Amino acid sequence: MNKIVVAIDFSECSINAFHHAMSIAEHCDAELILLWVEKTTTEKEKYVDHPKNVTNDVQAAFEDLIAQYQPQNPTVKISWKIRKGKIYTEVTDEARIQKAMLIVTGTHGASGFEEFWIGSNANKIVSASTCPVITIRGGINVQRPLARIVLPIDSAEETRQKASFTGFIAKRHQAEIFVLRLYTSKLKAMRHNVDLYCAQVTRHFEEENIKFQIAHKDCVNISDATIEYAKEIDANLIAVMTEQETTTSNIFLGPYAHQIVNHSPIPVLSIHSKDTLATGQGF
Secondary structure: OEEEEEEOOOOHHHHHHHHHHHHHHHHHOEEEEEEEEEEOOOOHHHHOOOOHHHHHHHHHHHHHHHHHHHHHOOOOOEEEEEEEEOHHHHHHHHHHHHOOOEEEEEOOOOOOOOOOHHHHHHHHHHHHOOOOEEEEOOOOOOOOOOOEEEEEEOOOHHHHHHHHHHHHHHHHHOOEEEEEEEEOOOOHHHHHHHHHHHHHHHHHHHHOOOOEEEEEEEOOOHHHHHHHHHHHOOOOEEEEEOOOEEOOOOEEOOHHHHHHHHHOOOOEEEEOOOOOOOOOOOO
16 A cells, blocks of 8 residues: 655644545555654654653544544545654655655644744755655635646756656546747747657657646746746646756755745645656656
8 A cells, every 4th residue: 555654743734734645545555554653853862762651642633633534534544653853854754654645734833842843854854855745824725626636848858857746646537738839038949958858758748648737837946936836827736847957965945846835825746757657667
């Protein structure tokens, strides 16, 4: 069975993320693993026992959450875990251990357990994860079905690699994909690459019988153009590549992906070029 790890800090934002993960789990025959991390700042702290009252409160909160929502979604198996350490590390390690298909996390939040830990770690989770990540800001209408997904295509070769997992999600939700060609240059060669990658992506969708439309925009800032278009069509999800750059000491989330994760009022699906795609198909 597929598994989805949901980062929870019991803020309204993270509960919203839980609702979205529940819907995805229903459509993708997946199990939910809810994860709360007690933040530590030093290696020594990692081995200190949880304060009993905090641990008990977290356990009670998980049990209340599952008791409230499990009856509404009886086909979805829900479990919870508590880990201690650096938040983004523990979330991504749990996903790796579980061989999860997806991580779902809020992009900001505050609770009595840990002030704003989701907000400060969302981009770190996206950067460090070995599986796709959906980030969700607060205020998203959890009742809306996932019907429209924006798939921006630019001149980077890796841009095509998000098509397979996005197609998998779309097919399971019977959603339509809006392929957005983004032209950032007047050079014919650059525009040709965008058109070529778009053709490859849409051919894949045709083979998989996935509904799609094609649009285009000339733009300077890819993230602004993508978010603007997603608002225009009232989209439910934006699928982006993380555009990672690796150094000897850090992993940085690419500038446009970072901007979309931080500023999009619409949930964002971030996929690494190195990710193994859920459908087993790639480019």
